[in-house]
Amino acid sequence: MSGRVVARNGFPEERPSRQINVILRSSEPPVVSQPQTQESEGQQAAGAKGNSQQQNLFHELQKELDGLVGLDHIKEFMFEIFALLQIAAMRSEAGLLSDPQVFHMVFKGNPGTGKTTVARIVAKMFQRMGVLSKGHLIEVERADLVGEYIGHTAQKTRDLVKKALGGILFIDEAYSLARGGEKDFGKEAIDTLVKAMEDQKNQFILILAGYSDEMDFFLATNPGLPSRFPIQMDFPDYSIDQLIQIAEGMVKERDYILMPQAILKIKQHLLREKCETEHLFSNARYVRNVIERSIRQQAVRLLQQYSGGSPGKLELMTIRTEDLKLEKK
Numbered sequence: 589m590s591g592r593v594v595a596r597n598g599f600p601e602e603r604p605s606r607q608i609n610v611i612l613r614s615s616e617p618p619v620v621s622q623p624q625t626q627e628s629e630g631q632q633a634a635g636a637k638g639n640s641q642q643q644n645l646f647h648e649l650q651k652e653l654d655g656l657v658g659l660d661h662i663k664e665f666m667f668e669i670f671a672l673l674q675i676a677a678m679r680s681e682a683g684l685l686s687d688p689q690v691f692h693m694v695f696k697g698n699p700g701t702g703k704t705t706v707a708r709i710v711a712k713m714f715q716r717m718g719v720l721s722k723g724h725l726i727e728v729e730r731a732d733l734v735g736e737y738i739g740h741t742a743q744k745t746r747d748l749v750k751k752a753l754g755g756i757l758f759i760d761e762a763y764s765l766a767r768g769g770e771k772d773f774g775k776e777a778i779d780t781l782v783k784a785m786e787d788q789k790n791q792f793i794l795i796l797a798g799y800s801d802e803m804d805f806f807l808a809t810n811p812g813l814p815s816r817f818p819i820q821m822d823f824p825d826y827s828i829d830q831l832i833q834i835a836e837g838m839v840k841e842r843d844y845i846l847m848p849q850a851i852l853k854i855k856q857h858l859l860r861e862k863c864e865t866e867h868l869f870s871n872a873r874y875v876r877n878v879i880e881r882s883i884r885q886q887a888v889r890l891l892q893q894y895s896g897g898s899p900g901k902l903e904l905m906t907i908r909t910e911d912l913k914l915e916k917k
């Protein structure tokens with residue numbers, strides 16, 4: 589057994605007990621540090637400081653990912669990549685081959701299941717791990733890629749790929765590019781993207797996102813595509829308990845608290861709403877809207893209740909059942 593402390597999601601804890609240091613750089617794969625006998629003490633100290641800053645940034649992202657409710661398979665996947673890159677560095681130190689992998693992905697799931705949030709974190713983590721040079725996310729949809737005349741689409745798409753270099757190009761509802769068939773300009777966008785994946789290999793990551801069934805159909809009807817996207821991730825709907833956990837996390841990070849009766853009321857409402865709207869239910873985004881609306885209602889209530897005076901700190905933090913406006917919008 590190694591002495592590494594492994595967190596719940598599989599990543600090493602912040603202070604690993606083993607002796608190997610991982611250097612996380614912005615444009616190269618992580619490398620394993622070796623004792624540098626010729627380096628001056630000053631250089632070593634500066635290097636160690638930079639390395640520990642990089643590691644801290646990486647651990648912050650790791651915490652952000654771990655802080656997301658559920659999504660265990662995605663947390664495990666990120667650890668796989670982390671392990672792969674460390675071992676790749678060790679292999680090249682040992683003179684062994686370590687081919688770069690293809691990281692283009694398909695994210696499948698209903699609205700509000702965390703696809704964009706995860707993509708944003710993955711972009712930054714990949715930058716820290718040396719897979720991407722910048723780690724930004726460019727989020728687009730059909731209208732951003734498709735133009736109005738022949739040649740316009742290819743130009744628009746190439747411009748967006750250029751913007752995404754060093755980061756992730758995230759295409760929401762990617763299947764809408766295929767909706768008009770062969771004659772539609774969407775086809776031109778797909779062809780341009782495929783060409784960019786060849787020409788700018790390893791310079792950006794493409795993530796196609798959308799509803800599961802539509803994504804499956806899109807991939808099945810474009811036979812050239814599936815093999816270009818070796819990583820497919822499912823984002824399942826959150827359970828009611830997970831949605832409540834998400835709600836509690838959202839109020840906590842905004843310095844509010846939900847009264848137990850308010851939690852119960854949200855729970856009952858979510859059960860009803862989820863059942864009625866099925867795959868249109870927007871999961872964590874729905875919860876976020878409920879919370880933000882309640883915060884506005886609480887402000888109105890407090891202003892009316894304390895006209896002239898100021899509510900105490902606890903009152904400023906508390907969201908009560910009367911602050912929840914949960915009727916259909």
Ligand SMILES: Nc1ncnc2c1ncn2[C@@H]1O[C@H](COP(=O)(O)OP(=O)(O)OP(=O)(O)O)[C@@H](O)[C@H]1O
Binds near residue numbers: 697872
């Ligand atoms: N697991 C989670 N834990 C905490 N918050 C979450 C989680 N998943 C999503 N959220 C929050 O829900 C909101 C919507 O998430 P996000 O935009 O990532 O969903 P999406 O799947 O990309 O939706 P869409 O497909 O409609 O664009 C964001 O505020 C995000 O922070």
